[in-house]
Amino acid sequence: MSAPVLPPRGVSVRVPAKVNLELRVGPRRADGFHSLSTVYHAVDLTDSVLAEPADEWGITVLGPYADRVPTDESNLAMRAARMVAEIGGVDEPVHLTIDKAIPVAGGMAGGSADAAAALVACDALWQTELSRTQLDEAAAELGSDVPFLLTGGTALGSGRGEQVVPVLTQGSFHWVFALHHDGLSTAAVYAECDRLRADDDIPEPVPSQELMTALRAGDVDKLSLALMNDLEPAACSLNPRLQQTMAAGLAHGALATTVSGSGPTVAFLARDKAGALDLMVALSADNIADEVVHARGPAAGAHLLSDITVR
Numbered sequence: 105m106s107a108p109v110l111p112p113r114g115v116s117v118r119v120p121a122k123v124n125l126e127l128r129v130g131p132r133r134a135d136g137f138h139s140l141s142t143v144y145h146a147v148d149l150t151d152s153v154l155a156e157p158a159d160e161w162g163i164t165v166l167g168p169y170a171d172r173v174p175t176d177e178s179n180l181a182m183r184a185a186r187m188v189a190e191i192g193g194v195d196e197p198v199h200l201t202i203d204k205a206i207p208v209a210g211g212m213a214g215g216s217a218d219a220a221a222a223l224v225a226c227d228a229l230w231q232t233e234l235s236r237t238q239l240d241e242a243a244a245e246l247g248s249d250v251p252f253l254l255t256g257g258t259a260l261g262s263g264r265g266e267q268v269v270p271v272l273t274q275g276s277f278h279w280v281f282a283l284h285h286d287g288l289s290t291a292a293v294y295a296e297c298d299r300l301r302a303d304d305d306i307p308e309p310v311p312s313q314e315l316m317t318a319l320r321a322g323d324v325d326k327l328s329l330a331l332m333n334d335l336e337p338a339a340c341s342l343n344p345r346l347q348q349t350m351a352a353g354l355a356h357g358a359l360a361t362t363v364s365g366s367g368p369t370v371a372f373l374a375r376d377k378a379g380a381l382d383l384m385v386a387l388s389a390d391n392i393a394d395e396v397v398h399a400r401g402p403a404a405g406a407h408l409l410s411d412i413t414v415r
C-alpha cells in the first residue's frame with residue numbers, strides 16, 4: 105500500500121535585513137513623518153517566517169532575540185497576517201513561527217521584514233492571490249520600510265520611505281555589521297534629529313548622483329565615498345558608544361562606515377569577502393560591539409523557501 109498523501113501544512117518565507125546606503129531626512133510633515141530620500145540595500149542577514157494552519161491565532165519567536173519580540177497582536181507579522189485574512193476574506197487562524205536573526209530595534213528593519221514575510225507566507229498559505237498592488241498597499245500601511253522588504257535588492261525610497269523604485273546595480277558588496285544590543289527607538293532618534301537641527305532650514309531631500317553612479321558601476325571605492333545618513337549624529341548623540349565602534353572599524357581597514365538606519369547597528373563596507381572576514385575578526389577581538397556579523401548585499405526580498413512544506 106502506498107503512503108497516504110498528507111495535507112499541506114505550512115509555508116516558509118525568508119526575508120532579508122536592510123541597511124540604508126543613503127538616508128536623507130527632510131522636514132517633518134504634517135502627519136508627523138519626515139519626508140525621506142533613501143537608498144535601501146537588502147543584505148543576506150535573514151529572518152524566516154513559517155505560517156501554518158492552526159486552531160487559534162498565535163505566534164512563536166525563536167532565536168537569540170526572542171525575549172525582546174512581542175508575541176501578541178502588536179507583533180508586526182501578526183498584524184500582516186490579519187491584514188491578508190481581511191483583504192482575502194479568510195476566516196482560518198494561522199500560527200506564525202519567526203526564526204529571528206535580524207537584530208531587534210537595530211535599525212535593520214527586523215520587524216518590517218517579518219511583516220513582509222508574513223504577507224507573502226499567508227498569501228501563499230491561503231492562496232488568496234493578492235495582486236502586487238494589494239501587497240504593496242498592505243505593506244505601506246504596516247510600515248514605511250515594509251514595501252522595500254517585499255522588493256529587496258537595492259532601491260530608492262521616497263515619501264516616508266514607502267514609495268520604492270529599484271536601482272540599477274552591478275555585482276555585490278561585503279558588509280560587516282557591529283550590533284549593539286541596547287537598541288534605539290526609531291521615534292527617539294528622529295526626535296533627537298529634530299532637536300539637533302532645530303535652527304536649520306531643512307530642504308526637501310533628493311538622492312545623490314554619486315551614489316547612483318557608484319552602484320551602477322558596482323564600484324566599491326566610489327560607494328565608500330557616497331555612504332551617508334542624516335540620522336547618524338542623532339544616533340551617536342543618544343549612544344556615544346557608536347562613534348568608538350565606527351572609529352575602531354575604520355582603524356581596522358573598513359573602507360567606510362555608516363550607522364544603519366536609526367541605529368544602533370553600525371555598518372562597515374569591506375573591499376571583498378576576505379576584507380570583511382578580517383574586519384570581523386579584528387572587531388570581535390576588540391570586544392567593542394555585542395556581536396559582529398558579515399553579510400552580503402544585495403539580497404532578494406521576501407521569498408518562499410519552499411512551495412508548501414508537507415509534514
Ligand code: ATP
Binds near residue numbers: 208212216218219290
Ligand atoms: P527600523 O529599522 O524599521 O526602524 P528596527 O530594526 O530599529 O526598525 P525592529 O527590530 O523592527 O526595529 O523593532 C522595533 C520594535 O518593534 C521592537 O522593539 C518590538 O517591540 C516591536 N516589534 C513588533 N513586531 C516585531 C517583530 N516581528 N520583530 C521585532 N520587533 C518587533
